[in-house]
Amino acid sequence: MTPSASVTTPLQRLRRRVACQPAMIVLSLVLLALTLIAAIGGDALTPFDPTFQDLGSRLLAPGTMGPEGRYWLGTDALGRDMLSLLIMGARPALFVSVCAVAFAAALGICAGIVAGYRGGRLADMLLYLSNIQLSFPFFLLAITIVGILSPSVPLVIAVIALGSWVPFARVSYSDTGQIRQLEYVEAVLVMRGSTLRVLLRHILPNVLPNVTVLATFALGTAIVMESGLSFVGLGVPTATPTWGRMLSEGRDYMDTAWWLTVSPGACIFLLVFAINVLGEQLRDSSDPKLNRR
Amino acid sequence: MLHLIGKQIGLGICVVLTAITLTFFMVRLSGDPTAQILPQDATVEQRHALQKQLGLDQPVPQQYLHYMEGAASGNFGNSYFDGETVTAIIMRRLPNTVVLACASLALALVFAIPLGLLAATRRGGGLDRAVQVVSVIGVSVPSFWMGLLMIQVFAVGFGWLPTYGIGGWQHLVLPTLTLALYVFPSITRLTRSSMLEVLPAGYVNAARAKGMPERRVIFRTVLRNGIVPVLALTALEIGTLFGGAVLTETVFSWPGIGRLAIESIQRRDFPIIQGVVAYVAVIFAVVTVLVEIIIRIVNPRLRQA
Numbered sequence: 001m002t003p004s005a006s007v008t009t010p011l012q013r014l015r016r017r018v019a020c021q022p023a024m025i026v027l028s029l030v031l032l033a034l035t036l037i038a039a040i041g042g043d044a045l046t047p048f049d050p051t052f053q054d055l056g057s058r059l060l061a062p063g064t065m066g067p068e069g070r071y072w073l074g075t076d077a078l079g080r081d082m083l084s085l086l087i088m089g090a091r092p093a094l095f096v097s098v099c100a101v102a103f104a105a106a107l108g109i110c111a112g113i114v115a116g117y118r119g120g121r122l123a124d125m126l127l128y129l130s131n132i133q134l135s136f137p138f139f140l141l142a143i144t145i146v147g148i149l150s151p152s153v154p155l156v157i158a159v160i161a162l163g164s165w166v167p168f169a170r171v172s173y174s175d176t177g178q179i180r181q182l183e184y185v186e187a188v189l190v191m192r193g194s195t196l197r198v199l200l201r202h203i204l205p206n207v208l209p210n211v212t213v214l215a216t217f218a219l220g221t222a223i224v225m226e227s228g229l230s231f232v233g234l235g236v237p238t239a240t241p242t243w244g245r246m247l248s249e250g251r252d253y254m255d256t257a258w259w260l261t262v263s264p265g266a267c268i269f270l271l272v273f274a275i276n277v278l279g280e281q282l283r284d285s286s287d288p289k290l291n292r293r
Numbered sequence: 294m295l296h297l298i299g300k301q302i303g304l305g306i307c308v309v310l311t312a313i314t315l316t317f318f319m320v321r322l323s324g325d326p327t328a329q330i331l332p333q334d335a336t337v338e339q340r341h342a343l344q345k346q347l348g349l350d351q352p353v354p355q356q357y358l359h360y361m362e363g364a365a366s367g368n369f370g371n372s373y374f375d376g377e378t379v380t381a382i383i384m385r386r387l388p389n390t391v392v393l394a395c396a397s398l399a400l401a402l403v404f405a406i407p408l409g410l411l412a413a414t415r416r417g418g419g420l421d422r423a424v425q426v427v428s429v430i431g432v433s434v435p436s437f438w439m440g441l442l443m444i445q446v447f448a449v450g451f452g453w454l455p456t457y458g459i460g461g462w463q464h465l466v467l468p469t470l471t472l473a474l475y476v477f478p479s480i481t482r483l484t485r486s487s488m489l490e491v492l493p494a495g496y497v498n499a500a501r502a503k504g505m506p507e508r509r510v511i512f513r514t515v516l517r518n519g520i521v522p523v524l525a526l527t528a529l530e531i532g533t534l535f536g537g538a539v540l541t542e543t544v545f546s547w548p549g550i551g552r553l554a555i556e557s558i559q560r561r562d563f564p565i566i567q568g569v570v571a572y573v574a575v576i577f578a579v580v581t582v583l584v585e586i587i588i589r590i591v592n593p594r595l596r597q598a
Contacts, residue, residue, distance in 0.1 A: 140535065
């Protein structure tokens with residue numbers, strides 16, 4: 001590699017990587033876009049009324065022609081169209097996980113930056129707190145909290161955020177510790193810039209790239225957590241079932257209606273897969289040291 | 294070395310105390326337990342009598358001290374409904390979860406470590422790329438869906454294995470496989486990256502230079518040095534397994550403590566939940582300390598730290 005080519009901006013590196021493996025990235029972007037459209041469109045996009053129950057057309061196999069149209073993905077035990085239910089499931093899945101990750105990131109970054117800048121006791125406390133958190137199987141804690149206090153949208157978001165803040169805090173803590181010692185931070189302090197100014201204008205922007213990568217992976221994990229909670233009956237209460245709840249409802253019909261457990265899981269998997277693939281691209285292009293090819 | 298292990302034990306004690314305290318206060322926050330135990334038409338006297346019997350008429354700090362005192366001697370009270378002690382119920386279920394966790398962890402390690410090592414030594418090769426693609430897919434598959442798919446294929450489709458429940462070794466196959474696949478990707482990835490870090494080290498070259506056969510270099514020098522982070526992750530994965538067991542045990546109706554947790558949440562039988570959380574915290578703390586010790590046995594250089 002010539003020296004001039006090795007100096008690249010993250011955006012250029014991202015473009016280069018996209019050129020390398022177009023199929024995977026295009027696929028991921030399409031999957032993500034479809035989910036977003038479904039989440040925004042909601043019941044405006046469903047081919048059938050997702051809440052309409054018709055026991056005459058229950059458990060129809062995918063592709064069956066109904067009186068009002070084709071059930072492309074079959075119907076569930078109450079005669080609801082699976083495709084319509086899946087479209088309705090996109091909104092709670094995305095809403096809960098995006099909110100949870102946003103809270104976790106905000107909390108983690110604040111705690112990490114302040115602890116990283118001040119150091120000392122505060123930093124010890126933060127690290128110890130995150131150690132305590134990591135020393136307990138989180139999903140058990142999540143079902144305990146949600147189960148005892150009864151599920152609701154804010155509680156599920158709060159619990160998932162509680163399970164995701166540690167990596168944000170740790171990364172922004174260690175990044176801040178390094179940036180703090182750089183000359184330009186010292187220069188701002190010499191010029192009597194306030195601490196707040198240093199934190200917001202000089203440290204935060206430098207912490208953000210790593211945090212963005214983390215947020216992508218955290219989003220995938222949050223979606224799996226949300227559907228896991230729904231699967232054991234502790235997810236957000238919604239009029240139409242979430243993907244996780246569809247899986248647990250379909251579990252009772254596995255020997256007769258395979259499509260009830262295949263498509264909701266596939267939705268979760270494809271969405272999380274797309275997010276993880278994009279996250280990996282983002283990580284590799286934001287850190288030139290990890291750029292392997 | 295003793296200093297570090299002491300620190301780890303201190304952390305474990307903190308975790309256990311936090312977990313027990315947290316569940317205690319959440320249960321107190323969630324309302325009056327007598328409303329759940331007694332039928333709807335119970336009289337005020339009956340309610341007061343039960344409150345007195347359960348010690349709920351005392352101030353909360355005193356209840357807390359009393360609960361902690363019991364917990365210290367392994368007494369977490371009785372189930373609200375059948376009156377059996379929480380410890381007895383958990384001890385009946387715990388072996389099932391431990392069997393599942395050990396079997397799946399062993400299965401995952403047996404495949405993940407050699408695969409990660411091979412992928413690292415032939416970096417960029419076909420196997421390496423396959424391992425990377427499979428691990429992205431593996432990280433993205435929800436474990437409970439994996440379990441359902443496996444039931445669909447191997448139990449419903451081919452009829453080779455039982456659908457759910459507990460019994461002979463056949464019942465163990467699908468849940469073990471599901472949990473093993475759940476922890477497999479992260480262990481493989483970490484093994485690969487950890488070995489990649491060790492491979493260019495000076496002491497590896499030194500071992501080669503003195504004429505050590507390549508196989509011996511890989512297995513003695515590279516593996517032993519690169520395995521340390523993998524062991525540390527394995528300790529964390531045991532926690533993941535206990536947490537993930539909640540889902541897997543639900544999928545397979547496996548009567549372990551994960552299933553017990555869900556069942557008692559559905560019945561709002563809170564003493565059992567509190568007990569499960571406490572026991573899992575203790576088990577996890579003990580395992581973490583043991584792994585800290587094992588790491589130092591495997592890699593003597595860390596003993597000085």
